[in-house]
Amino acid sequence: MNDTRDKWNRIYADRTEPGAPATALVRYAHLLPATGDALDVASGLGANARFLADRGLAAQAWDVSDVAITQIRHPGVTASTRDVEANPPAPDSFDVIVVSRFLDRPLCSHLAAALRPGGLLIYQTFVIDKPEGVGPSNPDFLLREGELLELFSGLTVLAFHDEGQVGDMAAGTRDESILVGRRPPN
Ligand SMILES: C[S@@+](CC[C@H](N)C(=O)[O-])C[C@H]1O[C@@H](n2cnc3c(N)ncnc32)[C@H](O)[C@@H]1O
Structure with missing residues (x-):
């Protein structure tokens, strides 16, 4: 894990701009609750956490890179250096969890339970x-066809995107898959 941290620390040493929040977060922002606790997993510079905080949520940003985490200073965002593979979130602890451009398959069951x-x-x-x-x-670090549906099979699917290589390959969003899921209410 030190290798991973060192790799990302080197990348963030030259990067200060958080960039845009995930397109899925922006596209499905209307599904977010007005208040509650939100987690940006493997947050990098926290673009998703910043977006969540601006929407009124108490946002946490967790990343293994301390260089990235120390750069996050944004109202409503609490940023922590944390290896999410070794220390996943506790069960029943978040109203919203966002993950973009990060995949650790064993973590997924913890994320579903943390909702x-x-x-x-x-x-x-x-x-x-x-x-x-x-x-x-x-x-x-790459998803197989339909894999997000398998990894989060306990959630109710609200939206799913995985276009594969069908039809006009010059159009569409092909490189990433998206799942928006909801833990069933009790
Ligand atoms: C491709 S970046 C994505 C950052 C951000 N989510 C985004 O979409 O811009 C992957 C991130 O995963 C973080 N990361 C890798 N392994 C991690 C781990 N075990 N625990 C927490 N963060 C980790 C890296 O430090 C890096 O910030």
């Missing part, structure tokens, strides 16, 4: 058949 009843998961990351070739090349 409170009625809680919302927004997940967006790269697929193995990514035509533009952006993102990681290691298949450990």
Whole structure:
């Protein structure tokens, strides 16, 4: 894990702009609750956490890179250096969890359990058949076709996106899959 942290620390040493929040978070923002606790998992510079805080949620940003985390200073965001693989969130602890461009398969069951009843998961990351070739090349970090549905099979699916390589490949959003899921209310 020190290798991972050191790799990302080197990347964030040269990067200060958080960039845009995940397109899935923006597109499905109307599904967010007005208040509650939200978590941006593997947040990087916290673009998703900042967006969530601006929407009125108490947002936490967790990332293994202390260089990234120390750069996050935004009203309503609490940023913590945390290895989410070693220290996943506790059960029943968040109303909203957002993950973008990060995949650790064993973590997914912890994320589903960390949602409170009625809680919302927004997940967006790269697929193995990514035509533009952006993102990681290691298949450990790439989704198979429909895999988010399997990883979060206990959630109610509100939205799912995985276009594969069907039809006009010059159109559409092909490189990433999106799942918006809700833990069933008690
Ligand atoms: C591709 S970046 C994505 C950052 C941000 N979510 C985004 O969409 O811009 C992947 C992030 O995962 C973080 N990361 C990798 N392994 C991690 C772990 N075990 N625990 C927490 N963060 C981790 C890295 O530090 C990096 O910030």
